[in-house]
Amino acid sequence: MKDRLSNKKEILSRYIINDIYPEEHIISLGRKCNSNCIYCINNAGKDSTEMLDLKTGKKIIDFIFTIPKDYYYIEFTGGEPFENFDVLFKLTDYAKNKAFLLNKDIHFSVVSNLIDLKPEYIKFIIRNNITICTSLDGPKHLHNKTRKSPYYKDTYSNTLKNLKKIIYYSKKGVIETPNIITTVTKYSLAYPKEIVDEYIKLNISRIQLGFLEPLGRAENLWKSIGYTYKDYLDFYFKAINYIIYLNIKKEIPVYEKGLLLLLRSVLTQNNSRHRAIDIANRLAYDCKGNIYPSDETRIIGEEKDFTFKILNVENNNFNSFIHNKKTILFLISNFQELINPLCSKCPYSFYCKITTHYSYICSGRIFGNMIDSERCQLFNKIFEFIFKKLEDKEIRKLFNIWIELYP
Numbered sequence: 510m511k512d513r514l515s516n517k518k519e520i521l522s523r524y525i526i527n528d529i530y531p532e533e534h535i536i537s538l539g540r541k542c543n544s545n546c547i548y549c550i551n552n553a554g555k556d557s558t559e560m561l562d563l564k565t566g567k568k569i570i571d572f573i574f575t576i577p578k579d580y581y582y583i584e585f586t587g588g589e590p591f592e593n594f595d596v597l598f599k600l601t602d603y604a605k606n607k608a609f610l611l612n613k614d615i616h617f618s619v620v621s622n623l624i625d626l627k628p629e630y631i632k633f634i635i636r637n638n639i640t641i642c643t644s645l646d647g648p649k650h651l652h653n654k655t656r657k658s659p660y661y662k663d664t665y666s667n668t669l670k671n672l673k674k675i676i677y678y679s680k681k682g683v684i685e686t687p688n689i690i691t692t693v694t695k696y697s698l699a700y701p702k703e704i705v706d707e708y709i710k711l712n713i714s715r716i717q718l719g720f721l722e723p724l725g726r727a728e729n730l731w732k733s734i735g736y737t738y739k740d741y742l743d744f745y746f747k748a749i750n751y752i753i754y755l756n757i758k759k760e761i762p763v764y765e766k767g768l769l770l771l772l773r774s775v776l777t778q779n780n781s782r783h784r785a786i787d788i789a790n791r792l793a794y795d796c797k798g799n800i801y802p803s804d805e806t807r808i809i810g811e812e813k814d815f816t817f818k819i820l821n822v823e824n825n826n827f828n829s830f831i832h833n834k835k836t837i838l839f840l841i842s843n844f845q846e847l848i849n850p851l852c853s854k855c856p857y858s859f860y861c862k863i864t865t866h867y868s869y870i871c872s873g874r875i876f877g878n879m880i881d882s883e884r885c886q887l888f889n890k891i892f893e894f895i896f897k898k899l900e901d902k903e904i905r906k907l908f909n910i911w912i913e914l915y916p
């Protein structure tokens with residue numbers, strides 16, 4: 510480790526951002542949703558009236574195309590984006606035409622709960638080669654407990670049925686493999702193995718076990734659905750050990766996305782692309798056309814706290830954005846290990862993924878004392894776990910295979 514860090518070139522590669530033109534753009538189509546998940550950080554639901562209109566949507570797309578890139582990745586989120594299908598449909602066409610005229614490449618994803626996948630939605634997904642991002646919280650009893658809907662009693666069965674259709678088309682090579690995430694609540698903690706098995710049943714190799722963010726509805730219900738970092742770690746390490754066992758003993762190729770990102774950070778040098786450098790890599794937009802440095806900060810803005818709002822797309826382009834003082838401040842704030850005296854002393858700070866918004870929601874400050882936070886304790890233990898695992902030759906080999914094989 511000492512030798513690696515004394516290599517000047519390697520250290521520099523962690524801080525030189527070659528490209529400050531964000532590629533990924535997350536656009537909210539509004540907070541209307543056909544579900545009412547207990548942890549929804551968007552506070553979305555059936556009664557929400559905030560929706561993105563086509564005029565504002567087009568201005569967002571116009572702003573995005575002022576960024577000098579050859580390739581753009583646009584993610585539509587919500588609420589449930591298919592609840593605003595007309596705008597989703599027209600905006601996708603608008604962005605595609607614009608990309609065509611400007612000779613640029615573009616790819617779309619839609620974050621959907623897949624509770625209701627109408628035939629016209631499937632046609633739209635295939636026609637535009639859209640990557641679907643969805644949620645599967647575990648076995649039926651668990652999923653239905655956390656992902657409740659006012660319209661559907663058994664959201665698990667609906668989502669599973671529709672997810673199978675998406676997987677079918679992705680196996681045919683018509684669309685990309687879906688990204689699936691499990692949001693871990695207090696109710697999940699007893700089921701690490703069962704949750705992993707849900708992915709295995711679907712023949713999906715990418716598992717993601719997301720730590721609950723204290724935002725939106727999750728913040729309001731934290732006492733009943735939240736947990737301590739120790740509880741989460743107990744769950745997470747059981748799940749990871751099971752995933753390692755499945756790979757090594759059963760030859761079942763599965764990996765956990767969060768762990769893969771940390772491994773890539775630890776085992777490869779040029780990791781700036783994979784760090785949480787919001788602004789340099791991605792931007793988020795609410796349905797009023799306000800621009801934020803990440804989707805989580807967009808959600809903070811939806812709750813009428815505009816600390817992270819940088820600009821509105823109206824009458825602005827990337828040039829005015831990049832010269833805005835807030836843009837520079839938030840870009841710098843990603844490097845806690847350089848600007849936070851306590852983080853700079855931490856041996857894991859090079860690899861750490863503590864984000865500005867987390868610092869803000871925990872301490873009320875952008876440059877908060879992260880060392881006292883639960884998230885800091887959590888990452889410390891995960892890094893200890895990783896370095897311990899790397900001492901085992903067989904596991905180290907497996908981790909290196911994951912880095913080579915998976916995006």
Ligand code: SF4
Binds near residue numbers: 546553554
């Ligand atoms: S988590 Fe997603 S599906 Fe659930 S209520 Fe929120 S926006 Fe809707």
